[in-house]
Amino acid sequence: MNGSGPARRPQTTIFTRMSALAQRHAAVNLGQGFPDESGPARIVEAAAAAMRAGHNQYPPLAGIPQLRQAISEHQRHWYGLEPDPGEGVVVTAGATEAIAAALLALVEPGDEVIAFEPFYDSYKAGVEMAGGVLVPVRLEAPDYRPDLERLRSAVTDRTRLLLVNTPHNPTGTVFDRAELEAIAALAVERDLLVVTDEVYEHLVFAGREHVPLAGLDGMWDRTVTISSAGKTFSLTGWKIGWATGPAALVGRVAAVKQYLSFASGTPFQHGIVEALASGEKYYRGFAASYERRRDLMVAGLADLGFTVREPEGTYFVTTGIESFGVEDGMAFCLELPERCGVVAIPTQVFYADGDVPRPEVRFTFCKPEPVLEEGLARLRKGLRGQ
Numbered sequence: 001m002n003g004s005g006p007a008r009r010p011q012t013t014i015f016t017r018m019s020a021l022a023q024r025h026a027a028v029n030l031g032q033g034f035p036d037e038s039g040p041a042r043i044v045e046a047a048a049a050a051m052r053a054g055h056n057q058y059p060p061l062a063g064i065p066q067l068r069q070a071i072s073e074h075q076r077h078w079y080g081l082e083p084d085p086g087e088g089v090v091v092t093a094g095a096t097e098a099i100a101a102a103l104l105a106l107v108e109p110g111d112e113v114i115a116f117e118p119f120y121d122s123y124k125a126g127v128e129m130a131g132g133v134l135v136p137v138r139l140e141a142p143d144y145r146p147d148l149e150r151l152r153s154a155v156t157d158r159t160r161l162l163l164v165n166t167p168h169n170p171t172g173t174v175f176d177r178a179e180l181e182a183i184a185a186l187a188v189e190r191d192l193l194v195v196t197d198e199v200y201e202h203l204v205f206a207g208r209e210h211v212p213l214a215g216l217d218g219m220w221d222r223t224v225t226i227s228s229a230g231k232t233f234s235l236t237g238w239k240i241g242w243a244t245g246p247a248a249l250v251g252r253v254a255a256v257k258q259y260l261s262f263a264s265g266t267p268f269q270h271g272i273v274e275a276l277a278s279g280e281k282y283y284r285g286f287a288a289s290y291e292r293r294r295d296l297m298v299a300g301l302a303d304l305g306f307t308v309r310e311p312e313g314t315y316f317v318t319t320g321i322e323s324f325g326v327e328d329g330m331a332f333c334l335e336l337p338e339r340c341g342v343v344a345i346p347t348q349v350f351y352a353d354g355d356v357p358r359p360e361v362r363f364t365f366c367k368p369e370p371v372l373e374e375g376l377a378r379l380r381k382g383l384r385g386q
Contacts, residue, residue, distance in 0.1 A: 030342055071244060102256075119169075119351075121350060229272045340383060
């Protein structure tokens, strides 16, 4: 060992801790964002058929050609973007690997990476693994909208990359076109690279639209767009994600990805080819079903006394817990499984200063309505004794 001391080890994620508590207390897990339902049967059967047909060995590094073509077509159909399926698409082991690979590929030691805070916890780990410096720009409660002047003031000569997540986890904010155009103009002006996390692209509720940054003026050549199949098709365990964009950037992502997982999920990749062929009726129905669940959860939590901000997208709702006389969301969530038989996630883990207590917790509504109703009933009994 050299004199620099022991290497910093990654910490166990909050999701692992809370899932363990859910199992220990047979709790309704309204914390981690995985659906209880499986994906559409025809998609599952397509993967099973691929297994039976012998597609069980390594796929190509960048993904099977059929899936890369399907991803390219998805981008063209929904957004008018046309990534080259040969060089502008790489399939990854979920969006989290795509984010890590993009950061490792594009960030040099000492580079600053700006991300809107709160943020998905892998962002900070990915930036640190790349040797970069994460610069948070906070979305303030209760509206959680991007402060564009605050963003501009955060950019320095060391800023290399903007990491933008919309629809936004954990707040449920969907950045509107004007906000994204301002972000794009800043990226062009300061010659910044951009990585976008768009995994909730098809979970946008009435009156809102998802606008990819890559389609705005001056953005295509500087943007890596990341998404996945897990959220849209309720197949989170398949871990099939992707990065798309200009060949020069996607090629760098693929070069790093080969040393992470190389390639994975061959039969699942065949299944996602079938998934991406789903017509617009599927996508519209998918969003509508979650909008109903959102409304159920928002109304139920508000009735219990939580301060609720109605999400515009994703399948998460952020709530304040001040009315319960509690200021520490972590303590509240650690007590909740035993007290109520319900799991939630403290939002403090989505901030750079994750050890600072915050009076907010995040619930997911990616469960069947009877499960949500059971969770609300348990909360009512545990918190109110009713």
